[in-house]
Amino acid sequence: MTTISKVRYSRRSLLKAGGAMAAASALPAPMVWGQETKNIVLRQFGTGVSNLNEVAQKVKEDLGITLEMTALDTDSVTQRAATQPDSFDIADIEYFVCKKVWPTGNLQAMDTAKIDNYDKIVGIFRDGKLTPESEIAQGTAPHSVGFVDGPGGTDFADNESGWMTLIPTIYNADTLGIRPDLIGRPIESWTELLNPEFKGKASILDISSIGIMDMAMVCEAMGEITYGDKGNMTREEIDKTIAIFTEAKKAGQFRAFWKSFDESVNLMASGEVVIQSMWSPAITAVRSRGIPCVYQPLKEGYRSWGGGIGLSSSLSGMELDAAYEYINWYLSGWVGGFLMRQGYYSAVPETSKAFMSENEWGYWFEGKEATDTITSPFGDALAEAGEIRDGGSFNDRMGAVACWNSVMDENQYMVRKWNEFISA
Amino acid sequence: MLRSKDTILAWIQAAPLAVVLLGFLVAPIIMIVIVSFWGATEYSIYPDFQFDNYAFLLTSPVTYTVFFNTFKYALITWAFTLTIGFTVAYFLAFELRSLKWQIALFLICTIPFWTSNIIRMISWIPFLGRNGIANQTLISWGVIDEPLDWLLFSDFSVILAFVHLYTLFMVVPIFNSMMRIDRSLIEAARDSGATGFQTLWNVIIPLCKPGIMIGTIFVVTLVMGDFITVRFMSGSQRANVGRLISNDISLLQYPSASATAVVLLCTVLLVIAILLRFVDIRKEL
Numbered sequence: 001m002t003t004i005s006k007v008r009y010s011r012r013s014l015l016k017a018g019g020a021m022a023a024a025s026a027l028p029a030p031m032v033w034g035q036e037t038k039n040i041v042l043r044q045f046g047t048g049v050s051n052l053n054e055v056a057q058k059v060k061e062d063l064g065i066t067l068e069m070t071a072l073d074t075d076s077v078t079q080r081a082a083t084q085p086d087s088f089d090i091a092d093i094e095y096f097v098c099k100k101v102w103p104t105g106n107l108q109a110m111d112t113a114k115i116d117n118y119d120k121i122v123g124i125f126r127d128g129k130l131t132p133e134s135e136i137a138q139g140t141a142p143h144s145v146g147f148v149d150g151p152g153g154t155d156f157a158d159n160e161s162g163w164m165t166l167i168p169t170i171y172n173a174d175t176l177g178i179r180p181d182l183i184g185r186p187i188e189s190w191t192e193l194l195n196p197e198f199k200g201k202a203s204i205l206d207i208s209s210i211g212i213m214d215m216a217m218v219c220e221a222m223g224e225i226t227y228g229d230k231g232n233m234t235r236e237e238i239d240k241t242i243a244i245f246t247e248a249k250k251a252g253q254f255r256a257f258w259k260s261f262d263e264s265v266n267l268m269a270s271g272e273v274v275i276q277s278m279w280s281p282a283i284t285a286v287r288s289r290g291i292p293c294v295y296q297p298l299k300e301g302y303r304s305w306g307g308g309i310g311l312s313s314s315l316s317g318m319e320l321d322a323a324y325e326y327i328n329w330y331l332s333g334w335v336g337g338f339l340m341r342q343g344y345y346s347a348v349p350e351t352s353k354a355f356m357s358e359n360e361w362g363y364w365f366e367g368k369e370a371t372d373t374i375t376s377p378f379g380d381a382l383a384e385a386g387e388i389r390d391g392g393s394f395n396d397r398m399g400a401v402a403c404w405n406s407v408m409d410e411n412q413y414m415v416r417k418w419n420e421f422i423s424a
Numbered sequence: 425m426l427r428s429k430d431t432i433l434a435w436i437q438a439a440p441l442a443v444v445l446l447g448f449l450v451a452p453i454i455m456i457v458i459v460s461f462w463g464a465t466e467y468s469i470y471p472d473f474q475f476d477n478y479a480f481l482l483t484s485p486v487t488y489t490v491f492f493n494t495f496k497y498a499l500i501t502w503a504f505t506l507t508i509g510f511t512v513a514y515f516l517a518f519e520l521r522s523l524k525w526q527i528a529l530f531l532i533c534t535i536p537f538w539t540s541n542i543i544r545m546i547s548w549i550p551f552l553g554r555n556g557i558a559n560q561t562l563i564s565w566g567v568i569d570e571p572l573d574w575l576l577f578s579d580f581s582v583i584l585a586f587v588h589l590y591t592l593f594m595v596v597p598i599f600n601s602m603m604r605i606d607r608s609l610i611e612a613a614r615d616s617g618a619t620g621f622q623t624l625w626n627v628i629i630p631l632c633k634p635g636i637m638i639g640t641i642f643v644v645t646l647v648m649g650d651f652i653t654v655r656f657m658s659g660s661q662r663a664n665v666g667r668l669i670s671n672d673i674s675l676l677q678y679p680s681a682s683a684t685a686v687v688l689l690c691t692v693l694l695v696i697a698i699l700l701r702f703v704d705i706r707k708e709l
Contacts, residue, residue, distance in 0.1 A: 075676065078676075206660045254659075257661060258660065259655075270553055271554060416484070419668065420485070423663035
């Protein structure tokens, strides 16, 4: 997303924590730790989506832990997790990033026995199934990189081994955004992105790893290509996909491509574009200007993404305990409620329920009609009474995921083909 | 003895600038050249001496398209900025009689430079958009029935923004050259029976060459090194070399970005070398 640097840095707290740590290592007495957490500082970094100052404030209030947040864009997050292990205690990263970063050994596995709400974490992050009947979607499904064999495990385990790589925190299902007032008819399929009816009024995001997936959803829906795995295409599949979109580009299908969140909002709000790949907070931003915009559910399903927090392998002792305490707090409901009221999902939805009104829970999670105005945690009105959420309930949305964000084996090849597409 | 003292003094006098240039210009370029031979994985770079980056760059069709686009933008922008810049400078230098007015109008030319480059560029977007002021005005005048889509997110908008951003870089040096032309030369031309155009072509333009050349170097290097104007004004739909580099950087492919940068640098230097063959700036300044 955008590059926002929000480093919360307090020299005094750092010095205090340093002193406390020195004292703790000199006199190892476990019983003092209750008071000592007040002085603990944990450094967390991640994307702007979940690295919110409100979370740091609340954790300070509830646990006394000082959380220093740094918000970066997706590419920088990957880079930091992989190359600067000493610069963080907690990494808030996406599951597909985990696939790249875990082999570097910069993160340590977490003991699920220490996670209070582990049993309540939704199935997607455990055995990969939302309900026992669900099919597992393509791409880097979170459960496939969610476990390792043991504390020092380097290979991902295919079962719930009791050692987790990331504790899931936030996730959502992405689809196309449309301007219903300018289109004036129902949109049901991904194929509409390349429908000549919208010539010069369509857009796609210029972030290769995500854009290629949206392209694949379109090509598959058109029946042009059948993919083995959209999340891990062969060179031939990449070539065909890019060829179809290059042809559309040359025919003038696209108005523009967007790279940052704000660009997608402006394209949609100004009416330059009526159908495009979009992220859910961007839809919210367009709507808050009083312009109709729908996050259109499509019959082929959603492209989904998920993030979680991982612990730096250099964490140990009291800080490690504090990190576990933070994780348990994270899953205990307040953060979940905070995120769900913005349209994301929490890993343990049932604990979040206590932190949302019945109206909010009904609207965001159960897909019911709002009984009153729905406002975001920041005070913007997002929906009026009588409206329902695009795509419906949690199970309807997350149950219809066709593909997860992923890293392909042929990533470098894909990036090169993407550059050809952009310069075509 | 005296001579060696002078030499030492000269060295000392030159040292501060030399150190600054070495540290902030030469050293970074050497680093870029070194890194361009390194290798890269998905998330790291490692020291190496390989030609892969160059091999890929020089054999990829993308490179040629993108360099072609870069030259195309530079050439068209140059033609427009030169025409507009020369006209403006001519007006300022020869049509205005009083120095006060010359200075006043020259300052007005620089007003847009009080805002940031990016803002001046982005403000075109709502103006040229499908529902923007330009289209609405044209429709209300009855000139067109449908909004013109090519106004925004096209080569047109890219070049328009370039011309808008960089014309002043042409005006200033040309104006400077014109002000130094001895007015008696123009009188002499007129006395000898030259028409206005002949004076312009045979007297003014040759004497403005250094100014034109400096302006040309400014515009060509600025346009060839740009990436953000092309990205915003084309809606990411066009690519020039700068965008290729910026894409590589965002994907952590620093060696490949460095290789592209080195090739671009050589190209720009080559262009400037050719330009300098036409005019010896040092002699004429």
